[in-house]
Amino acid sequence: MATEFITKNGRVIPLNNGKKGGGGAAVAAVVVVLGLTGSAGVGGGLFGSSTGGSAGSSSVSARKVEGQKAAKRGDRDGAWQRMGMRRLNEKLERQLECLSVSHGEVRKFFTHTPCTSLERMVIAVGDDVGNSAVVSLAWVGFRNTRDLREFKRIEDEHGTGDIHPLGAPLLGLADIRFTGLNYGAETTGKSIAIAEAETATGHFDAATLDALAEVAAYLPRP
Numbered sequence: 001m002a003t004e005f006i007t008k009n010g011r012v013i014p015l016n017n018g019k020k021g022g023g024g025a026a027v028a029a030v031v032v033v034l035g036l037t038g039s040a041g042v043g044g045g046l047f048g049s050s051t052g053g054s055a056g057s058s059s060v061s062a063r064k065v066e067g068q069k070a071a072k073r074g075d076r077d078g079a080w081q082r083m084g085m086r087r088l089n090e091k092l093e094r095q096l097e098c099l100s101v102s103h104g105e106v107r108k109f110f111t112h113t114p115c116t117s118l119e120r121m122v123i124a125v126g127d128d129v130g131n132s133a134v135v136s137l138a139w140v141g142f143r144n145t146r147d148l149r150e151f152k153r154i155e156d157e158h159g160t161g162d163i164h165p166l167g168a169p170l171l172g173l174a175d176i177r178f179t180g181l182n183y184g185a186e187t188t189g190k191s192i193a194i195a196e197a198e199t200a201t202g203h204f205d206a207a208t209l210d211a212l213a214e215v216a217a218y219l220p221r222p
Contacts, residue, residue, distance in 0.1 A: 064211040071218035079215050080125050083208075088132065090123040091170045092222055098140060104161015105154050113150070117141035117191075119222055122166035124173065124200065125212070131202030133212055134176050136165030139221045141191045148190055155194060156185065165196060173200055182206065184214035193217045 067082035080087050098115040099107060119139045126132035140163065142148045154160050158180070168176040176198050184195040195216035197209045204212075 060207045060211050064214055067211070067215035068218045071215055071220070074220045076219055079219060083125075083212060083215060085125040085127055085133075085212075088124040088126050089171045090121055091166065092119060092121045093166060094119050098163060101164045102161065103164070104159075106151075106161035106163060108161075109151060109154055113142075113147050115140050115151075116143055118163070120163070120166045121222065122168065122170055123216070124168075124171045126201075129202075131204060132200040133197050133204055133209065134168045134171070134173065134200045135212055135216045136178055136196045137216055137219065138163045138165070138194045139191055140194065143190070145190055148187060148192055152185065152187065152192055155192075163194065168200065176200060182209035182213045184210070184217035186217040188221075191221065193219070193221070 063083050067079045070078035070082050077087055095101070095118050096116075097110075098118050099110040101118070101120070102110055117140070119137075121137040123135040123137065124132055125135060140151070142151065155162070162180060165178045168174065178196045178198055180196055182197040184193075186193045193216075195213040197212040197216065199209065
């Protein structure tokens with residue numbers, strides 16, 4: 001847990017190796033509900049629920065690689081199962097512009113370089129012993145790869161703003177602020193997937209949350 005903080009632009013930011021700044025509240029729009037019931041059993045039991053040593057880190061890394069492989073194949077549930085989790089619920093929102101749901105330097109970028117499409121999703125995943133996490137995903141399309149590369153350069157830098165994640169309350173959960181410290185991004189053609197993860201209930205260590213985000217970034221675009 002971080003012990004040092006600074007206040008920047010009215011927000012408290014941990015002084016650590018986080019990649020991104022936190023996201024804001026969800027903006028009301030037409031929401032596609034994709035509520036799911038979890039499949040029975042995840043085959044992994046408790047995973048990443050406490051801080052572990054090198055063996056635990058190796059397990060997280062190995063599961064992340066397998067989860068990313070499953071996600072690349074389009075096996076959404078299989079990706080979470082590789083992480084010892086199951087998908088509990090999710091909601092999706094689609095729109096054609098990004099400016100109204102962004103802030104900071106990211107928003108400034110969109111004023112002169114608009115995106116061509118935006119899908120945002122919030123996903124709840126959990127294990128068999130009551131730990132759950134919320135994952136935010138945004139798929140952003142651009143006119144060309146040059147615009148995409150410039151956006152990613154800004155997006156990857158901590159404190160430069162963000163596209164607002166959809167909020168956990170859409171899933172019936174307590175509001176959770178996405179810090180951007182557990183972050184993953186993956187580009188495909190002229191689009192990019194941006195993922196963030198936070199604990200909803202119970203406990204997950206930072207390595208596991210980061211791995212969840214990095215797996216989510218490989219999930220197929222809806």
